[in-house]
Amino acid sequence: MNEHVQANKAAPLFNPLSPEFIRDPYPFYAQLRDNDPMHVTPFGAFLASRHAESSLVLRDKRFGKDFVARSIRRYGPDIMNEPVFQSMSHWMLQQDPPDHTRLRGLVVKAFTARRVEDMRPRIQEIVDRTLDEVIPQGRMDLIEDFAFKLPVTVICDMLGIPEEHREAFYKSSREGGRLLEPVPLSKAEIAEGNAGNAVSKAYFQHLFELRRKQPGDDLTTQLLQAEEDGAKLSHDELTANIILLFGAGHETTVNLIGNGLLALHRNPDQLALLKARPELITNAIEEFLRYDSSVQLTGRVALEDIEDLGGRRIPKGETVLCLLGSANRDPAVYPDDPEKLDIVRANVKPLSFGGGIHHCLGAQLARIEAEVAIGTLLRRLPELKLDDPDSPEWRPTFVLRGLKRLPAHW
Template sequence: MNEHVQAEGTAPLFNPLAPDFIRDPYPHYERLRTADPMHRTQFGAFVASRHAEASLVLRDKRFGKDYVERTVRRYGPKIMEEPIFRAMGHWMLQQDPPDHTRLRGLVVKAFTARRVEDMRPRIQEIVDQTIDAIIDRGHMDLIEDFAFRLPVTIICDMLGIPEEHREVFYKSSRDGGRILDPVPMTKEEIAQANAGHAMAQMYFHQLFELRRRNPGDDLTTQLVQAEENGSKLSNEELTANIILLFGAGHETTVNLIGNGLLALHRNPDQLALLKANPPLITGAIEEFLRYDSSVQLTGRVALEDIDDLGGKQIPKGESVLCLLGSANRDPAVYPDHPDRLDITRPNVKPLSFGGGIHFCLGAQLARIEAEIAISTLLRRLPDLRLDDADNPQWRPTFVLRGLLRLPASW
């Protein structure tokens, strides 16, 4: 440990995989914002915990992804031979222009406001079917039985995954996500990630063949056609980005619905207010995003020496991790009790979807899915209660913040 990370005998300021950090990161963020807002972590990166620096880094052209360089820096020169890291290198999420611009341009049309708005009836239908299936049981796990099915179904619709293939996706384990954490992975974790990636790759290659033979009105067909014309997309890029869209298209929305429902039940006054005034749901979703973001961190790399960022010099090649969950509770932006859930809070502009050229493609889709899911649940199961709102089980990952399960009864 270097001396500016911690004094003798104290815990590191930023230890994101520690159980108490995962359970409730917000007191830790407050300490960071107060004590060392541009903190140099024990694994080398800087963490930006205030809104001002985090939002600047996301939008500033002097920062980029620089994926290969930054990964080699963390793991050594052989790391890009690992299939999972090679695949991630092709994600548009990890690319800089011009590759990023080209890849994003191929999928952006599927996520336009108009397209997404038109999906409302389908989203409503899935939510109602999900509730119909369990309403007589009197209990369920809000994650597996409710929050998970909607976004998985929608992303399967968008990617043209046939109905008869979907059961495996509804049952698939949710132990990914570790790969995104800022703490380096062990050999075992890398091997596990490679195995998961190989399975996904095998499936999507079959899907590509299917869509070459039977084109559909879906994103996979569009991308397969872009790959066939050669200049737009290589096969590796096609595979990596479909896997990215599949993961990003459901993981974070599951967590938004779960974290939002937990927040409401931990704040009965807000739950009562929303039940009494259903139209408040639109603002409530923004507040859920702010209050307990599904994505807690996103990173950039300095593409040149930065003289002064929050009082620190950032040398070229250094990573800056933007703590979105911390920025969302910065009293400089939310002066009125930032740690309180307030579904009527004005001017909520959460950083939860990132910013700049990598701003989340599916932001509007996630909002609408969460809005319909939560409002329909409150309307149809008004007496639903969480079995244990005080000690929920969080997933052991930090960047993707969400619950393992959330049992409820009515």
């Protein structure tokens, strides 16, 4: 055990909502991987920081989501009366088979490689229009004025949200991430989650009415048709999963674009290389995903006793949290300087989109959105500089890692 860890014996190895951790979690991950790769957190979860254990847990059928039982264990039997927890219990993200299989089967068609690739011209058009508006001003916030606009517009297109309703979504706050944190929510935070859930529900009921009267070629119409065939989808499942798709469809992509742009500007040699060789963008996106993942953690529950995971016994019902951001920098998988940004790195296979049956549905869409957004920005604004690349303002959440703002000028 090195001296630094010894000196910090009093400080917890994993304190994900501390400002130091949010600013830069990677040194803490290195300590965990070296000293306690299956760390037990103060509230009893196991924390997998290496790639081997994380990738196994994501793919192994002995692990599942077990959302309701897990929430009751953490908060007590009344937690499922809270509307936001009720809604989350219907998310396919929190479901196990057979419900997960049924729900995912209903939406997977909208995210096939072919359909997503066909969206590229529309994505290009949105990025160009956004830049046309902002270029004459000489400055912008890369998060709010650029990264946020694109995925929100794309998910509104996919869900059939009419143009005249979108202004509210462009202005909406990005405060939902706290619900996903591994640190238990306070009463006030649960109340806030319930309020946000009520607003979303009210809007989507309105959208459902509209699409029942005027069906479109969109995911909402498709799911409403599945709801009519009651065996496929209940009304609560429909509402919860549209809310999930809306949030998941933009949150993480905003962060991927923002974190990628920050990483490039903090590594001027890599920025110069990508400008000189724009064809490297596809591999560069994989490296951004690896280097500073928009999703840092995902959890599973042991559905049976696991005798040995990284040297620990995991009893049935216990939670294992997989630190994706840490696994992505594990020297066992990336022996060639994993802490360095290298856009020509070979064999980059980040765990940022999860794995197994819950592998992110929108992974390919997010990749294309980031590719078009970052590639176009570098081409059209080659002189762009960040106001303050050294101390940017991070959002105070850990699971969804992203910037609050990223001011730039040209």
